Amino acid sequence: MLRVGLTGGIGSGKSTVSGRLAELGAVVIDSDLLAREVVAPGTDGLRDVVAAFGEGVLAEDGSLDRPALAKIVFSDDDARRTLNAIVHPRVGARTGEMMAAAPSDAIVVHDVPLLVENGMAPAYHLVLVVDTPVEERVRRLVAARGMAEADARSRIAAQASDEQRRAAADVWLDNGGERAVVLAEVDGLWERRLLPFEANTREQRVHRVGAPKIVDYDPAWPAQAARLIARVQAATGGAPVEHIGSTSIPGLAAKDIVDLQVGVDSLEEADKLAHALAEAGFPRCPEALSDTALPSHPDPELWRKRVHCSADPGRPVNLHVRVREWPAWRYALVFRDWMRTHPHEVTAYAALKRELAPAFAADGGATRYADAKDPWMHAALARAVAWAGGHADRSW
Structure with a gap:
């Protein structure tokens, strides 16, 4: 199994890359999706969130009101640590289950927004970082998610810097242009690097370099x-x-x-x-x-x-x-x-x-x-x- 970490700042378009990798055959584990699952209605995760933050974080249908919770935790470090202590262990356990269930010849892509911030890079065979210029990310967040511009910029600033992400990146994917361009780059990466890397690792075979250059x-x-x-x-x-x-x-x-x-x-x-x-x-x-x-x-x-x-x-x-x-x-x-x-x-x-x-x-x-x-x-x-x-x- 080849473990690939995928990350990028909010609004960078990681979903474009992860979606293409899934189409090519990767097993994609989406941390954001799991974070939603572990606090879905009826879960003990949601019960613990309500116990910590009150009934005001629930929507009328009994689901988690994410904007309401975000207002509480985004600017309060203690509240954010409390929330993370509830969500992260559950997401980690579910991630472990999904990795264990993947085939031995799988290329597992772990989509983790805070991979760099949490120092997770050494756990993967390869780390892919999706990058988009800040102004384009702000535009996307305002247009597609309905965020206020000031909120979008604040969230971007709270995440890892480009320098920190570059330090962790084995592969830097520019997603600031046409969608077809980054998809073509992902296709090439899959064929020329990820597939042979997985096979070599599974078969314990080294990559031969050849004559000195x-x-x-x-x-x-x-x-x-x-x-x-x-x-x-x-x-x-x-x-x-x-x-x-x-x-x-x-x-x-x-x-x-x-x-x-x-x-x-x-x-x-x-x-x-x-x-x-x-x-x-x-x-x-x-x-x-x-x-x-x-x-x-x-x-x-x-x-x-x-x-x-x-x-x-x-x-x-x-x-x-x-x-x-x-x-x-x-x-x-x-x-x-x-x-x-x-x-x-x-x-x-x-x-x-x-x-x-x-x-x-x-x-x-x-x-x-x-x-x-x-x-x-x-x-x-x-x-x-x-x-x-x-x-x-x-x-x-």
Whole structure:
């Protein structure tokens, strides 16, 4: 099962996207709809709401008068917390039931308006954010929902900012233009990313990247790494994870593959985490079990690791699971930190990458390319270790 979080601000048009995904075959769980169901007439949820806020929140037919309740809770934090304590646990329980009932090969789209505000992003394999410019959202809310303009703007301002949503978004869907445009984008996303991502995750199959291709540094890499780190930590119960490798070094040209390092106490612990990582979209790469030992550290046992790669065709990842304080774990961190403070080394390394990558373009993989870099890497690591030895925050 692939878990996809869908969110966006009020008036952004999430229903357009969720409706299309349902047409394509997704199992859509709509949190707004569930929030209505759990306080429908005759439910214990409605009973508790009335007990908390009084008979004035009931309409003449005995249903919940939502505008009346909104007037009470929208500007009162304590009242809103009381309402959330009644509704959220019931919605959560119903969501869990629906996810458990979904087929094993389902793409489950969880439509959650406050996904970002509630810090839920790490729970999903992928987060989709639907965006529409504020003025268009205000227009829609006034025209379609009959809101007063001031009320619409107040509600928009009370939600997450664009910056907060961008930080959580694996996919940013612009719904400010013609409906056909965003629908076409959703169709492409379904075919090229969601379907293969689900199949790869279910079959514990990594997405193969192929021959090395060097691209310019992408300023979006750190934010992408941060989302992946949160996902890995959620899957592992909080294991320490760091962004390493070329994409962690500002300005360095690199393969568009995010490298992360997970620290464990032993390889046995690494093996115990394998299933959870695979379920989170990072299956094991069994062919990559060890790093290349440096001449000064020849003990092969101290270079062993476990490697997981991404099942997501839209975001290649190498996840190196290494024992903390073993040589490769330490070298990965000191090399990154050294490169970040030595721009001339960044320039030299980028030139080497651009020189070597075309020579191995026909390989269909990156093994020989990596081997060709080893002499430079060994010399660079010696310089990095010497640098680290002169810094009080490093122990070498």
